[in-house]
Amino acid sequence: MKYAQTLLIPFQLLTFVMMLLALYTIFIYAPVEKTMGVIQKIFYIHVPTAFLAYMAFFITFIASILYLYRKDSIWDTVAHCAVETGVIFCTIVLITGSIWAKPIWNVWWTWDPRLTTTLILWFTYVAYLMLGRVVKENQRANLAAVFGIIGFINVPITFFSIRLWRTIHPVVITGSGFNMSWPMKFSLIITLIAFCFLFFSMLISKIRLERLKKCVEEIKEIMETGI
């Protein structure tokens, strides 16, 4: 535990440095897109946050399977914390996408397959978080694990929605790779790495905090019962 704490501080410092580098590449290094203009720069936060939201829900999926298999509470904590972080990133995806759509599509929102499936994804995992407040604690972990596994079905549907249905959402990743110039591609990679650092900093901190909370609650119970 102490070893992890010592590693977490340099990791968080590195996250800060990477974030500064990402901002430099977005605003100074990356060129301004010809047709969309500066608004295209939203793409550098929209794409990495979308990728990390999917990753968070994938972590929940794996942790939920592990919880049902091993019945170890650590996996329930990991799944729950990953959903919390994933919902934060998914919220950012919806907001930034909507802000980008206004000047480009002339609407804040349209019922496009990608937008609709992302909104369903967001509602699914918000429901997962609300589950903890409605269901009794002894039932919650099992139910949440099942929810975490079934809810993940939405992720591939959301990702492939632009290929499965007719959509107006831009397709960035094609069969031949990233559909953009090298400086833009480089800026996206740097931003993606920076957001990965941020995501794992947030997730690890959250998991540590939740584990510590459980430990304190257990100690309090022991002290109150006087064992």
Add this chain to the structure above:
Amino acid sequence: MDNSVYLFAAFSITWTVIFIFIFKLFRSQKVLGSQIDKIKKALPKNIESDSRHP
């Protein structure tokens, strides 16, 4: 309207959401810290009261 307003809005909302999350983490950590302090203070008393009983 200049599109840079939208760009500014997108970036500021993103960072606000992230900072709210980090702020909530710090606040929970602070609450937990004070709870640990209370436990630390209560622990010697328990040990003392336990040692009185044979």
